[in-house]
Amino acid sequence: MSDRPIARALLSVSDKTGLLEFAQALHARGVALVSTGGTARALSEAGLPVEDVSTLTGFPEMMDGRVKTLHPKVHGGLLAIRDDAGHQRSMQEHGIAAIDLLVVNLYPFEATLARAAPFDEMIENIDVGGPAMIRGAAKNHADVTVVVEPSDYDPVLAAMEANAGATTAELRRRLAAKAFSRTAAYDAAIGTWLSREVGEDAPAFRALGGSLAQTLRYGENPHQSAAFYRTAEARPGVATAVQAQGKELSYNNINDTDAAYELVGEFDPRRTAACVIVKHANPCGAAEAPSLAEAYERALACDPVSAFGGIVAFNRKLDAAAAREIVKIFTEVIVAPDADDEAKAIIAGKKNLRLLLAGGLPDPRAPGLSIRTVAGGFLAQTRDSSVVDDLDLKVATKRAPTEQELSDLRFAFRVAKHVKSNAIVYARDGATVGIGAGQMSRVDSARIAAHKAREAAEAAGLSRSGTEGSVVASDAFFPFADGLDAAIEAGATAVIQPGGSMRDAEVIARADEAGLAMVFTGVRHFRH
Incomplete structure (x- = not known):
């Protein structure tokens, strides 16, 4: 492929950012402009000579704009191979003029999806002619330059300036790759929505x-390269957040921040303030309290060693009292729905501390997809949208939990949903006191959580472990009584678990023997 001069351009855009300046620069270079609908009007009103596509095709736009560019004089001009004699004869025979530059950005389907528009409006924001033109131009990138977003206006103009009005083969190929990827992402959003x-x-x-x-x-x-991509899903979180300050987010920051914010979204801000601290995608502390500052202090107390360099998430607007506590230790990221000015000023004193304002909380009940790649494919599953408050808890033991135990059991199971399996969570008075995550054996998770609780108590100068008088949550059933034995040894008084083991009777009998209350949820929360 060689350089190709641009003599004629077709522009049809929904996003008119930078359009007039780009079109004026093309016109100044003698490029003939062809356009459609609102784009043509915008160019004409700016005083630029422009040929309407209906004049080019000999057909008016029809069917509310659904049909305007689906015509041989458009697609022939894009797809004709300039060095092919047969293609040139066809162009001359049928009066088809070459289109050297195509500038199209698509109907805003993703933005329409993000605001949850009605079905009929969604359908009308599915672009048909745009993707067809983009794909035609991208296929014929040996001859045609295709632009699908305003950020590429300047590179095209720079290439034309450097090459006497032509674009290079390398630039056209790069733009063609982007064009195919753009239409693929567009169709993916439509297909996912309609499915x-x-x-x-x-x-x-x-x-x-x-x-x-x-x-x-x-x-x-x-040694691994990486990038962060946004989808059409409008779920509040790291992808929607505005970074108010701090260093650039890393891959691990984004992954951990997502884990923290998804968990804190389980706590209704109308009911209580809540804080979650995450390290390496697992919560190392979670608590609810009347204020954010108290919730943070209680979450930090669960495992202050692991919290160093962690991610802190809140379910309410960050205030100054909480901000003052956070800046006392090294923290990587704070994420919250919003922050007041005083809190922002306090955080600003730590210039590298990242502050993300997500604008809302993720709905734990909302449907969605979870994707994981495997060799040769990927796994897709619906998001775990089960919420403990919606479950019908069954008392399995002779003793039923007290009201306080029941409240803590729900809290602990809410957290366990977001801990890597095998997961064990000890909690007391609306705060975690010990978390065991990611172990191959459930009994190991129970023992590790109890061990970390003892360490935290000793470091705080307390005479007893936080697990004494606590409740314990397990993300899946106890396959043997040994895991329950570890919880009993730690001082737990009540248990919440899915149930469903072949040895449920054995586990229930052991709980009864120890005087524990146990409830079954009937729902498992594996998280791998």
């Missing part, structure tokens, strides 16, 4: 698409 609308959990084809939000310095480790 959900018709209740299709496992469609025959599943496409994933996103737009680049950030190129990251590296991935989980420095």
